[in-house]
Amino acid sequence: MFITSLYILLFTIIIPNILADPSMEELEGTWTSKSNTVFTGPGFYDPIDELLIEPDLPGISYSFTKDGHFEEALYRVVGNPKNHSCPVASVTYQHGTYEILTNGSIVLTPIAVDGRQLLSDPCNQENPNESQYVRYVQPTFFKTYQKYVDSYHGRWTLQIYQFDGSKMQPLYLAYQPPLMLPTYALNPTDSASETASTLRSNGGTNKKKRSTNIKNNLKRSLENSYRTNAIKRSFIDDNKFDFYWWCSVLSLGIISSFLFLKK
Structure with a gap:
């Protein structure tokens, strides 16, 4: 009876969760690399002054x-093996929409008018002290992804x-x-160059007025940036970690019992 209950749990809860179709809820959140210095949001790009803010250390988010x-x-910083005093550094911002295909691939479609890059290549530009803005x-295609709990750090990875x-x-x-x-589009130029996810204007709408309205909205958004409902996640919640740990133990127990019974 106990073994039967374990099989029911395995095939009704654990396996369906493992084999479930890719979900946007799985990806929800802000993800950052190990340097823990690069984060999306107003601390990286100021859309009002169109200013990219260089983080303390390289990384991605x-x-x-x-x-x-x-x-x-x-x-990103890429070293020059021929001349160590000539590293190439780039600071890049994009946003837009994404979709997860049925095979688990991710397609990122940026809003064309909003992408910005600051490029520093001191040994291959006229003025080595100036960066190109x-x-x-750049639309992006990711072949697949995995989300799991890092066993060493106890963090969602x-x-x-x-x-x-x-x-x-x-x-x-x-x-x-x-x-x-x-x-939405932060610095729209004209309706023809905006994507479906941007603000639309009716025919005859004054562009200057629309731009002012967008900038006012952005100012309010930046003023409220420190009152965001986003919660910093350093480690996985203890209750969730216990749940996944016990699920792993239970799965191993089920497999062991199955192998024992086959003998």
Whole structure:
């Protein structure tokens, strides 16, 4: 009877959760790399002054909402093996919408007018003391992903596999709900260049007035940034960790019992 109950638990609760279709709720939150210095949101990009804010250390961060919006914050430094005094550094911001395909792949579609990049390549530009600040748009395809609890740190971990299957550096859950800027177009130019997720204007609407309204909304959003409902997540909740630990123990027990009975 006990073994029967274990099988029922295994096939009705544990296995369905493991084999469930990919879900946007799984990705919800702000994820950051090990340096723990790069986070999406107003601390990385100021859309009013269109200013990218360089973090203390290189790293990456992605935020996802459960209704299909994403934000990307990347600070990367690549060394020059021929000349160690010529590293290439880039600070990149994008946001937009995303979808999870049935095979577990993730497609990021950025809002074209909002992407920004600050590029420093001192040995290959006219003025080595100046960085290039440009608009940036790069749709992204991730082959698949895994979400799990890191057994050493006890934190939710997101392992993303890039388009070619290579591993990206692991990301750790930092905030939930995510810490993000507004999900509509922050610096729209004209309606033809905006995506479906941006604000639309009626024919004859004054562009200057629309721009002012958006900037006012952004100011209010930035003023309230420290009153966000996003909660910092350093470690997985104790109750949830216990649940997953006992599920693992129970699964091992079930498998052992099954193998014993077969003998």
